[in-house]
Amino acid sequence: MNSFPSASNFPSGNAAIRAGGDGSSLLSLSRRGFMGFSGLALCDLLTRQASKAATQTPPTSEDLEPHFPARAKRMIFIMLDGGLSQVDSYDYKPRLQAEHGKPLPASIKSPKFTFAERGHIIGSPFEWSQWGETGSWASDLFPKVNSRWLDKLCFIHSLHHENEDHITAMSMLNTGVPREVRPAMGNWLLYGLGSDNSNLPGYVDLTPKDGKAFPTGFLPSSFAGAPIMKPSRRGGDLNWDNLAAGFSDQREHLDFIQAINEEDDPLIAELRNRELAFRMQNVAPEVMDLNKESEATKKLYGVGENHTDEFGRTLLLARRFSEAGVRFVTATHSTSRYGNLWDQHAGLEKGHRGNANAVDQPIAALLHDLESRGMLEDTLVLCGSEFGRTPSREIFDGQMGRSDDGRDHNPHGFTMWMCGGGTKQGYHHGATDDYGYYAVRDRVSIHDLHATVLHLMGIDHERLTFHHSGRDYRLTDVFGKVVNEVIS
């Protein structure tokens, strides 16, 4: 290892070094130095790319200035896959209890197209009370998060979009469009900000739904998220694609490859990548080794406990990656095979309760852990689902029979919370109607959410663009307004 150049000469983990069409551009890239990528701040150059950029070369400018000081340096996105019911968690609607079994009033219109037949109102089966010093209403779904953290969370109660099904809603939430393949929030952040650790990819996707990160769309694959499947119980947690050394004594192997390359004209970028890969392979397993954590920390996250083990490991891993400098970590709570874990069309009480039990302690632990390490200040934690659920019951024909104790999808008004990273504490933004169906006050679109997230990370969402297929693309398309109220 001693013979290697120092780490700072290398590009960040997954940053792009484009071969362009020609070796010479590689040389020119390397001449300018790669430090532009480690800890790369966002640059106006990105907007300059909006001009006639013919090839998709990543930013290489040396004098990069951020748009404005970032409040958050990194982000963890906790994705409750399937649709957490807002009216059973954080959007308190006493009317539902009072009018249980009655039809929704005519003033609450049905959306144009829904998934299932709309039934009558069901009251929330959970206990509601006021928590903490702010006295915010919340159900008893997440007791550990609520008792310790409710005063520090920043809620948006008025999120909305129009996509009634999981696939398009999930795509909307992550990429800003429902039905096209576009880069996701994490890809954009990596494109805009680079990674802080030259040995790791800048975007890690923990336990993604189908074992795949979102495709990068038009962004080069070097901005892709690195998917990591379910952390296994058997130590190591080493499931990362191709990271496990295929055989031992690879040093000699690399030297042999280098000898072959040198007979020809050496391609510097390839060499650098190969060396970087070699080092990444040594670093990443260490980051992923949960045995490096104290027993107390593991216990805090609920590792080893029946219910919380899986997501506890996931969030502990998320913290380790964040700490190691990964810009964006997604932690999805889902089943890898069927997905839609939080999708209680039927059996709302049992399903939501079971899911909440699996994530409540790990989430509280993550927030606590981040805070005690002094990381919460500049780590943005975002938690929520692709949509919420209807206040009314759904007539549902499922495998287990016909049932009516569940709620349908509701993208028209739902809640997410943020914590840390420059967000206000104990703040509630926006509101839904009296039944929690539609966002009515201070409505926040997904584009607004994206704009706000980018803003907190120091990026002006209107200036982070990528030229492709004859247009300049943004994460926020032509929309998006920063929700200044949530920023502290």
Place this chain on the structure above:
Amino acid sequence: MTLPTPIIFLCLLAASAGMMMGEKKGHWAFQPLQEPSPPANLQDDWSINPVDLFVLKSLSDVGLRPSPQAEPATLLRRLTLDLTGLPPTLEELESFEAAVTSEGSDEAYLEIVERLLASPHYGERWGRHWLDVSRYVQGKTKVAAVDRIDMAEPYRDYVIRALNTNKPFDQFVTEQIAGDILAGTASGEQSQDQLDLLAAPGFLSIGPWFADCADPNTLRMDIIDEQISTTTQAFLGLNFACARCHDHFFDPVPTRDYYALAGIFGSTRILKKNSSNWRDGRYRLTQPEASKKQIRAYEQNEELISSLRRDRWKALTDAREELLSRELLQKEEHYSNALRHLPPMPAIEIEAEDYQGQNNVRRVEIDGATVVETQRERLQWVGWRPELPEAGTYTILLRCAAPESYRVELKIDGKSALLEFPLPASGGWEGKHFRWVSLGHHLLRSGKNDVRLWAEDHSYLPRIDKLRFVRTPPHRGKWVNEAAREWGLRKEILSQLQFVPQAWPPGISDLERFLVPEAVAQIDTEIEKRRALHAPLPRMLAVTDARGTQNEPVHVGGDTYNIEKKPVPRAVPSLAKHLVKNRVIPENSSGRLQLAQWIVDPGNPLTPRVIANRLWQGHFGTGIVATSGDFGIQGADPTNQPLLDYLAARLIAMDWSLKDLHRLIVTSATYRQSSSTAPTKTNPDPDNKLLWRYPRRRLEAEVLYDSMLSLSGKVPRQVSGQPLDNSKSKDRAMYILTSGRSPLGMGIEIRKMLHLFGYDPSGVPVHQRDSSVNTSQSLFWLNNKLPRYYASKLAEHLLSLPDLNDEQRVTIAFRMILGHSPGPLLMEQTFTYLDHCRIVQDLGETASWARVVLGLFSSDNFSYLK
């Protein structure tokens, strides 16, 4: 939709629209295409054909000189990979070297150009380039649960055939947009050509599936938009999709043009049905992939079967009439008396639509009654939970209808009670065809029982109306026999009436099983025989004109529900109006044919330039216009417009023959340049845009995979000039399933590899492959088992060659994998590594050689075209 739909694009960012409007008309790509004469008076000892003169001119203008010709072995490797996507074999290398010695390198080179252009692998390699543009992804277009085959395969094979047979490009374009219309006017037997005409417009139908969109109206416009976007980018190098919401800010595409096209595509049918119920799925329209003769034979057989079914029904009707008049009407009173004297059999009747659990079943209204039916062929079931007053034996009866016999499994409380039970055919799906069928008697418990009917995998259930659970005492048979004897009645009818008293007088279906006229049995045998005769024909995507044509109004801001009153008449784009003849679209036609004719009109300034540029991009990695899918004002400027115009004009002059254009390009001195010339410090063109050397570039994912595959002997080379035999090529990357829908069993490692090296499986048009280099790729070569596997296969092969020493083996390995022998130093280094593996690591002989081969696979020389 309260907000503008998210399809509005970021068109306004970079420049002010007003400024750009002025530029629209003067933009180079919209100017008429004229063949420029090659530059003269150049200092030239290098050029081979006019292509080189254009290149030389642009180089001289900045004081650059072209590079000398590359080594013959390098050229062989470059050309073979470029034209077929496979590396030259050892034999090909040897015979080429012999030819170079005997005939000179020039002659030998021209020979391989001809051999490779005639190779069936040419169509695969360049077909894959086109399939990127037409967003084909293997395995994407499967109609889940209906057909397990990839419906888009016929389109893919059409593209390969078209290129191999050198179909003129104008015809290739026309067929992909309007092949079905051309086929409609052609007559006679369906040859391969006719089938091709039907497969070609698959181009319009292989796009994203959008199966889960809840709003059918938005879905319809999204599909149209996808077709417009793909088509205009593929052929014109412009994306009209911007104009869905507003006039294109940069390019001369007004919104009205967009909706004129939307009318054309909207009057085209690619969906079987755009149901407002998303649960019904949005299946593509399909058609048999068979000759007219085969289809006719199949239809005749179908017709015969229906006619037999009609005969059967008639026989039953007659028999019923007879039975009614002879037996039932005369004895009605006897039957009621007999029934009254039989002990009562309490029954629970439930409506089938009150099911308590289902998989893929829905309710439908038939003649005023609600029944349940299965939606599509797949593993499915429906269940009920009858609440019974007491435990005991119950006969379960089902009132159902189906045109043919479906086998079902009956499960009671999770246990199988009847396996593969054939429910009899009842003549059809309609109200009159419903009949009561007994599923036999079963022990049920008091309280709730779980009763489920399972269909066979990939089959249907009959339509089901009601179920009856009739308490059946043990001595029932005896009583029925006695009563029948006493009243002079037919016991099977009496028995049936006891189960279902309200079925009086019984309909044909209910009576069927007592009637059984001999004719029916005969007919049934005949039907079975007929059915066995013809397996269903294989199917492919179908594109047709819709029954009624429809003009689309402007959707304001792209909003599905905010439309202008007056529809825009279907029309070809107004772009380049003065250059291209306007074509009038007939009232009764979608207008696709006219659109295609407009696109390939020799006056159209875009089409020939766009395709000539795509060819150039294929050969050099980057097009003369670097943005090969965007020739608009925002696209890149051509690096050498006279050259592009020359190529485009030659293409038309050569009757749109792509192979002739390939030949022109690859025989040029420009193409044959060395790639290893080092740039001088003062080089004004460090990025090699003007091509002062051959641009070295990373090979595509498929080529890397196919190279490993063919080196271990898995892709047999097919004879040049012979038609492609797909089965021999079946392992090549382009034929294996790579989409997200493909089962994981199909080599997840291969899928990962392809994606890692820039293959995009998402099914959007790809105009330039992502050739970025990243660490994951290095990790792949280092640690993935896929290259290790192929390395060990090749190592085994190397060791199986007899009578060779290590040096000869190493040389063969280098020549096979990299196309040249190692120098003395590298030879020594290889030995060092080989010995390290053998001695220090104590690996076996095969494993040690596999390491060496893996090293060669991992080298830049393997991954790069030079």
